[in-house]
Amino acid sequence: MSERVDAARNRAAVLAAAEALFQREDLDHVSLASIAEAAGVGKATVLRRFGDLLGLVDALIAPRVVVLRDRVRSGEPPLGPGGGATERLHAYLDALFDFVLDNRTLIRALEQYGPYAYYDNPASRFWIEELADRLRAARPTVDAEYLAHAVFTALRADVIDYLRQFPHMDTPRIRAGIHALADPARESDTT
Amino acid sequence: MSERVDAARNRAAVLAAAEALFQREDLDHVSLASIAEAAGVGKATVLRRFGDLLGLVDALIAPRVVVLRDRVRSGEPPLGPGGGATERLHAYLDALFDFVLDNRTLIRALEQYGPYAYYDNPASRFWIEELADRLRAARPTVDAEYLAHAVFTALRADVIDYLRQFPHMDTPRIRAGIHALADPARESDTT
DNA sequence: CCATGATACGGTCCGGTGGTCCACTTATGC
DNA sequence: GCATAAGTGGACCACCGGACCGTATCATGG
Numbered sequence A, B: 001m002s003e004r005v006d007a008a009r010n011r012a013a014v015l016a017a018a019e020a021l022f023q024r025e026d027l028d029h030v031s032l033a034s035i036a037e038a039a040g041v042g043k044a045t046v047l048r049r050f051g052d053l054l055g056l057v058d059a060l061i062a063p064r065v066v067v068l069r070d071r072v073r074s075g076e077p078p079l080g081p082g083g084g085a086t087e088r089l090h091a092y093l094d095a096l097f098d099f100v101l102d103n104r105t106l107i108r109a110l111e112q113y114g115p116y117a118y119y120d121n122p123a124s125r126f127w128i129e130e131l132a133d134r135l136r137a138a139r140p141t142v143d144a145e146y147l148a149h150a151v152f153t154a155l156r157a158d159v160i161d162y163l164r165q166f167p168h169m170d171t172p173r174i175r176a177g178i179h180a181l182a183d184p185a186r187e188s189d190t191t
Numbered sequence C: 001c002c003a004t005g006a007t008a009c010g011g012t013c014c015g016g017t018g019g020t021c022c023a024c025t026t027a028t029g030c
Numbered sequence D: 001g002c003a004t005a006a007g008t009g010g011a012c013c014a015c016c017g018g019a020c021c022g023t024a025t026c027a028t029g030g
Helices: A005-023 A032-039 A043-050 A053-074 A085-102 A104-113 A122-138 A144-154 A157-165 A171-182 B005-023 B032-039 B043-050 B053-074 B085-102 B104-113 B122-138 B144-154 B157-165 B171-182
Strands: none
Touching: A005 A032, A005 A043, A005 A053, A005 A104, A032 A043, A043 A053, A053 A085, A053 A104, A053 A122, A085 A104, A085 A122, A085 A157, A085 A171, A104 A157, A122 A144, A144 A171, A144 B144, A144 B157, A144 B171, A157 A171, A157 B144, A171 B144, B005 B032, B005 B043, B005 B053, B005 B104, B032 B043, B043 B053, B053 B085, B053 B104, B053 B122, B085 B104, B085 B122, B085 B157, B085 B171, B104 B157, B122 B144, B144 B171, B157 B171
């Protein structure tokens, strides 16, 4: 039994409306009711389709996650398989950083949902595990698992947004900081 | 005109009740209403005294902040003034880490309040600035300001709680990870 | 082409939140 | 003892995410 056409139409409408609302930056004025209204459906329709708001955000992020994950698993080196450990690490950091910048509002919605929602979902688990693997390869003597979590935390959308707004750090500086966090030997310091 | 005695009594009752409730770990079952009820007063009494819940949390943390800040500003070295830059950095990290462990629930309440409430309050600004100073002294070649924010982020109570619950990292390991984050040259790696 | 059962629908309701308002009570200074 | 200013608390507000359920719509077998 395939999905009924009206159900499919509504699902698409909800996704499009939510996408647009999240893009509009009003981060916390995006509510279940506002999404439902923008999509022209009732709240219950949104919820039955996606379970809860977390499910909706997941559905929005999922395709983008797939794209990046495929590039990581089977794309061109050094982001994909192959290449030197250090280059693989830094290429991956750049890709994650770009991913966060491109999906700021969605990731922030994810973070706000539950206490551990940011870390404890399939996509993040994959990012963290992959990050730990690449850290292990590039820096065999450190606690790669902890460092992976720490770097991933530095990649939180709310943290990056804060750094840009209040201490007025620009994006390249934050990017450089994250690289240095993951691999301090590369740049200068302790050369 | 000094504070009326009944007002003072209520303020103390609210502080004590809130303290107890936060200690009880039910983190998000702590609401304005539950605090007011536990203190035996109305919600308005809580709010007029402290402005909002953030003000209440601030009032609870404030004395502890003062204690640590005094130790930092005028205590024994290396936490207080004096001593080598590296020792000063690591002593400070230990003190901050202990502070977070001792005040987990209060700090989590602070984090949950607003998007930037964790970073953008007087106490945190002081911790971060001091951290940047000590990083600058110990590691002159890095971007100390960014690193200070990154390390302070790794010290978030929610992050530490998460690491202990899900990847099951124990406290000493997290502590060691934070030290390594701030000063990777000290331990091993790139020696 | 229609009847019928399954599916999707949305308005309403629920318990909860943080915060405001205002008629009332209470402590204080004269 | 009294006037007055300060403090009080419960009713109230707007809002949230989510559950419920009678109704409308769709897909399908006859």
